[in-house]
Amino acid sequence: MMTRSVDSAATPETPDEASFLRDTVRAFRRNRMAMAGLIFILLLVFCAVFVPWISPHDPYRVALDEQLLPPSTTYWLGTDNFGRDVLTRILYGARISLVVGIVPSLISLLIGTIMGILSGYLGGKTDFVVMRLADMMIAFPSLLLAMVVMYTLGANLLNIFLALALVGWASVARVVRAQTLALREKEFVEAAHANGTSRGRIMFDHIFPNVVPTLIVLFSLSIPEAIMWESSLSFLGVGVQPPAASWGLLVAKGKEYMFQNPSVAISPGVAILLAVLAFNFIGDGLRDALDPSMKD
Amino acid sequence: MLMFTLRRILVSIPVLIGITIILFLMMNVVPGDPIELMMREHASPDVIARVRAQMHLDDPMVVRYFRFLWNALQGDLGVSIKLNRPVTDLILKAFPNTLSLAVCAALVSWIIGIPAGILSAVRRDSLLDRFFMGFSLLGVSMPIFWSALLFQYIFAMKLKLLPVSGFYGWKYMILPAIVLGWSSAGVIARLTRSSLLEVMRLDFIRTARAKGLRETGVITRHALKNALIPVVTIMAIQVASLLSGAVITEAIFSIPGVGRITVSAISSRDMPLLQGAVLFATALVILGNLVADILYSILDPRIRAQMRKEA
Numbered sequence: 001m002m003t004r005s006v007d008s009a010a011t012p013e014t015p016d017e018a019s020f021l022r023d024t025v026r027a028f029r030r031n032r033m034a035m036a037g038l039i040f041i042l043l044l045v046f047c048a049v050f051v052p053w054i055s056p057h058d059p060y061r062v063a064l065d066e067q068l069l070p071p072s073t074t075y076w077l078g079t080d081n082f083g084r085d086v087l088t089r090i091l092y093g094a095r096i097s098l099v100v101g102i103v104p105s106l107i108s109l110l111i112g113t114i115m116g117i118l119s120g121y122l123g124g125k126t127d128f129v130v131m132r133l134a135d136m137m138i139a140f141p142s143l144l145l146a147m148v149v150m151y152t153l154g155a156n157l158l159n160i161f162l163a164l165a166l167v168g169w170a171s172v173a174r175v176v177r178a179q180t181l182a183l184r185e186k187e188f189v190e191a192a193h194a195n196g197t198s199r200g201r202i203m204f205d206h207i208f209p210n211v212v213p214t215l216i217v218l219f220s221l222s223i224p225e226a227i228m229w230e231s232s233l234s235f236l237g238v239g240v241q242p243p244a245a246s247w248g249l250l251v252a253k254g255k256e257y258m259f260q261n262p263s264v265a266i267s268p269g270v271a272i273l274l275a276v277l278a279f280n281f282i283g284d285g286l287r288d289a290l291d292p293s294m295k296d
Numbered sequence: 297m298l299m300f301t302l303r304r305i306l307v308s309i310p311v312l313i314g315i316t317i318i319l320f321l322m323m324n325v326v327p328g329d330p331i332e333l334m335m336r337e338h339a340s341p342d343v344i345a346r347v348r349a350q351m352h353l354d355d356p357m358v359v360r361y362f363r364f365l366w367n368a369l370q371g372d373l374g375v376s377i378k379l380n381r382p383v384t385d386l387i388l389k390a391f392p393n394t395l396s397l398a399v400c401a402a403l404v405s406w407i408i409g410i411p412a413g414i415l416s417a418v419r420r421d422s423l424l425d426r427f428f429m430g431f432s433l434l435g436v437s438m439p440i441f442w443s444a445l446l447f448q449y450i451f452a453m454k455l456k457l458l459p460v461s462g463f464y465g466w467k468y469m470i471l472p473a474i475v476l477g478w479s480s481a482g483v484i485a486r487l488t489r490s491s492l493l494e495v496m497r498l499d500f501i502r503t504a505r506a507k508g509l510r511e512t513g514v515i516t517r518h519a520l521k522n523a524l525i526p527v528v529t530i531m532a533i534q535v536a537s538l539l540s541g542a543v544i545t546e547a548i549f550s551i552p553g554v555g556r557i558t559v560s561a562i563s564s565r566d567m568p569l570l571q572g573a574v575l576f577a578t579a580l581v582i583l584g585n586l587v588a589d590i591l592y593s594i595l596d597p598r599i600r601a602q603m604r605k606e607a
Contacts, residue, residue, distance in 0.1 A: 136314045139582050143540040144558065144574050151562050151570060152322050228439055232544060235441045236559055251442055255548075258449055266449075269442030276437040 027289035034285020037278035044275060048094035057085035059092045060243060068261040078263045080254065086264055089245055090271050096157070096246040097275065100230040101223040104164035109219055111165065112172025113211065117203050119173065120180025130173065137170035146229055150238040160239055164226050172218055176211055183207050213290040220283035224276040231272050247272045300600075304589050308582050315578050316368065320361050323571050351375075351568075364571075373572035378564045383572035387554055391576075393463065394553035397476065397545065398538045400469055402531065404477025405484050410527065412481070413488025417523075418515060420493065429489070432482030440541050444475045444548045461550040472549045476541050480534055487530055492523040529592045535584030539577050 028034055047054060057075075063083030071078045077086035119130040137145070149163035183189060184207070192202050231248025233239030240246040242253070247268040254265030339347075348354055351374075352363065367374070373383035412432070416425040451471060452460040458471050495501065496519055504514045543555035550556070554573055561570035593599045 132310065132314065135311050136318060139311055139315060139585070140318075140574075140578055141537075141540045141581055143543055144577055147543075147558065147562060148319070148322050148570070148574055151565075152325060224437070231439050232441060235439075236544065236547065236562075238562055248439070248441070251439075251445065255445055258445065258453065262449055265445055266442075269439065269445070272439050272442065273434075273437055276439075277433065280433065280437060 024289045028285050031285040031288065033281040034289075037281030037285070040274065040278040041282065044094055044278075045098065047091050048098060051088065051091040051095075055085065055088040055091065057088040059084060059088050059245075068257055068264070070261060071263055077267045078261050080261075080264045081257055086250075086267055089250060090247065090268050093245045093247045093250055093268060094271065094275075096240055096244060097227055097230065097248075097272070100157070100160055100164070100240075100246065101227040101275075101279070104161045104168065104226050105219055105222040107161060107165035108168030108222065109172055109215060111169040112218075113176050113208070113215060115169065116173040116176025117180050117207055117211070120177040121184055121199070121203050121207060127177075131177070134170035134173050137166070138174075140167075142167045142229065143232060146233055147236070147238055150233060155238050155241055157240060157244075160230055160233065163233070164229055167229065168222055168226070172215075172222075175214060175218060179211050179214055180207055183210055217283060217287045217290060220279060220286050224279040224283070227272065227276055227279070300593055301590055304586060308586055312579065312582055313365075315582075316365055316575065317361070319571060319575060319578070320364055323567055324357065324360070368575065373575065374568035376561075376566055376569040378561075378566040378569070383569050386557060386569065387572060387576050390552055390554045390557050393551055394539075394542055394546065394555060396469065397472055397542055397551060397553060398535070400473035401476035401480070401538055401541075401545075402534060404473050405479075405481040405534070406531070408478070408481040409484025410488050410524075413485040413527075414492060414515070414520070416485065416489045417492035417496070425489075428485060432485045435478055435480075435482030438479065440475060440479050440544045441548060443478065444472075444545060447471055447475050448548070461548065463549075463551045468549070468551075472545045472551060476538060476545045479541060480537055483534075483537075484527060484530070488523065488527050491526050492519060495519045495523040498522075525592070525595045528595060529588045532584045532588035532591060535580055539580060 061084065063079075066075075066079050066083035067081055069075055069079040069083075075085050075087070077090070080086055080089065115130050115134070119127045146160075146163040146167055149166060150159055153159040153162065189202060189206050192206050197205075227247075230239055230246060231251070234246045234248035235252045237252070240249050242249065245253075250268035251265050251272075254268065257264050352360060355363075364374075371384055373387070375381065376383050376386060379386065409432075412428045416428045419425050448460055448471065451457050459468050462468055492515075501514060501519055504518045505511075509517075539555070542553060543558055545551070546553045546555035547559050554577065558570060558573045558577075560566075561573060
């Protein structure tokens with residue numbers, strides 16, 4: 001009897017899910033800013049992947065007779081102090097900045113989701129310990145925490161991932177926990193419980209799928225944040241190390257030559273600004289499309 | 297009220313202790329010996345051994361942690377390896393500079409953010425509203441180090457209105473304060489706008505309008521008083537973001553504050569100085585959150601009532 005009622009509740013889910021997805025896509029596509037953001041990011045990803053074939057310039061070739069040239073038809077954004085094309089360096093930098101935006105966000109999402117669901121569903125001591133840990137992480141000023149991690153572990157890409165994930169998981173855990181607390185009281189969770197479903201199964205099969213829309217929004221909004229933190233760390237010299245170049249590092253290196261060619265420092269900053277804006281628009285669009293209740 | 301304040305303070309203590317543990321662990325799992333890294337080139341092994349003994353670096357980790365905690369409670373954060381001076385002195389000497397930067401930046405953010413938020417809410421969905429909200433999005437999407445360079449370039453290098461960097465008087469504070477304040481003005485504007493819009497929907501506003509009050513009177517006398525409560529409390533929390541931002545702003549404008557100490561401690565691998573500076577900043581953030589909570593309960597009688605019920 002019980003199984004049947006659960007089954008019959010589950011069957012009509014398929015058309016529902018399809019229409020939910022369709023509605024979401026439609027709502028997102030109607031949002032002009034979000035679509036513009038998406039197109040910009042896709043374009044950026046395309047350029048970052050195919051830059052060796054798109055750009056005629058070598059990002060590492062030193063040409064001392066072509067130092068700090070102003071923007072021209074050959075060098076659209078001018079050249080830096082080693083005579084390297086600024087635009088090409090920005091596009092190569094996009095590879096690092098985008099990866100740094102995405103990977104740590106995924107890690108902190110994974111940790112935050114596990115911690116949040118465990119904390120919210122199990123409650124009691126687990127909840128207390130996890131939430132106090134989250135309190136502590138949130139009390140640390142993020143940039144300082146990331147700087148300490150980079151100091152301790154050394155400045156390289158992998159440690160940037162770790163530092164940013166460490167900074168980011170706690171706020172994810174808080175949001176997921178709040179949602180889990182609400183979901184725990186819902187009938188379908190109670191039904192699964194009465195059905196004898198194990199707690200692990202309930203968390204994974206019943207709670208987790210319902211948190212996914214929120215996770216997608218959190219993910220898209222944490223990418224620009226990670227890009228900002230990485231660029232700040234690299235700017236301060238505790239992030240990506242030369243000769244590799246992320247946008248933050250390009251600004252830092254270019255600032256020495258503000259007088260001769262401001263484009264060297266200003267252009268990578270424009271890239272950061274545009275990418276962050278685009279991701280924020282996408283995130284807002286996703287939030288409005290997936291879960292209007294999250295709008296503040 | 298007193299009970300609430302006391303309880304709130306008591307809750308912050310374990311958080312602070314937890315933070316000292318995390319910080320201490322992170323600092324002390326550094327691969328390689330900090331003293332050797334710093335002194336290898338110009339000191340003989342027995343000098344290094346003597347300094348190690350002086351700093352008790354050979355004691356077990358737990359003993360060192362409790363010594364660190366006990367000393368920190370008494371205001372002793374150790375001695376800077378590089379500068380050979382007490383960390384507490386260095387921080388206290390630098391802190392007034394950071395504080396005045398943060399206060400000026402906060403003022404900038406309120407002067408821009410609050411009026412922009414009010415105007416946006418009053419003229420909701422108008423061109424003005426869109427302009428301000430777009431502008432505030434721009435503010436939060438700009439990395440501080442970049443807007444700092446841009447402002448430096450335009451106002452100091454090109455227009456020559458203000459000094460580029462350094463710290464020799466109030467003129468040197470203007471650009472850094474604008475750069476740092478501008479990034480949080482957007483947050484303040486958004487919060488003011490959404491909070492005012494929320495309040496404007498409530499019954500007492502309708503009553504005020506129904507009794508024939510002019511719209512400006514409704515907003516200034518009735519709505520704002522309530523709408524600004526969350527804005528006031530966010531100001532205390534702002535401390536955290538201003539401190540993070542101050543690290544970068546101080547580095548760019550060469551302001552001798554706590555942020556610059558932190559950056560230089562990292563580049564010279566001065567572990568006690570870095571540890572002390574980060575602990576100090578984190579304690580300030582916790583204090584800011586504490587003040588925000590207490591302010592909130594003072595300003596909003598509803599919160600106070602809820603607290604009383606819980607207590």
